[in-house]
Amino acid sequence: MSLAGCRSLPPSKPSSEWTPQEARGAAVYQNHCARCHRPNDTHSLNGPGLQAITKESAMPSGAPPTDERLTAVIVRGRGMMPATSLTDDQLQDLLAYLKTL
Secondary structure (H helix, E strand, C coil): CCCHHHHHCCCCCHHHHCHHHHHHHHHHHHHHHCCCCCCCCCCCCCCCCCCCCCCCCCCCCCCCHHHHHHHHHHCCCCCCCCCCCCHHHHHHHHHHHCCCC
C-alpha cells in the first residue's frame, strides 16, 4: 500500500490557470502518457499515478524528481515503461505540465 494514499497531497493546478506551455504539455501527456499514468491521483494504472510527482521527495523508483531524472525516465524508459520519443519542445512542455500535477 502506498503511503501517499495515507496523507493529503497538494492539489493540481487548475487547468484554467495553466500557462500556454503547461497546456501544450497536457496535450503531450494525453498523447504519450495518459494510457499508463493517472495525472490526478497516485493509484497505478499501468504505471504509477503522477499526482504531485514533482512535489514529492522521491519518485516511485526512489530517485528525486528533478527535471534531469524525469527526462531520463521519459526518453530512455525504465522497467516496464518504454522510451518515449519527444522533441525538445515537447519534452519541456511535458515537464512544465508535470509540475502542475
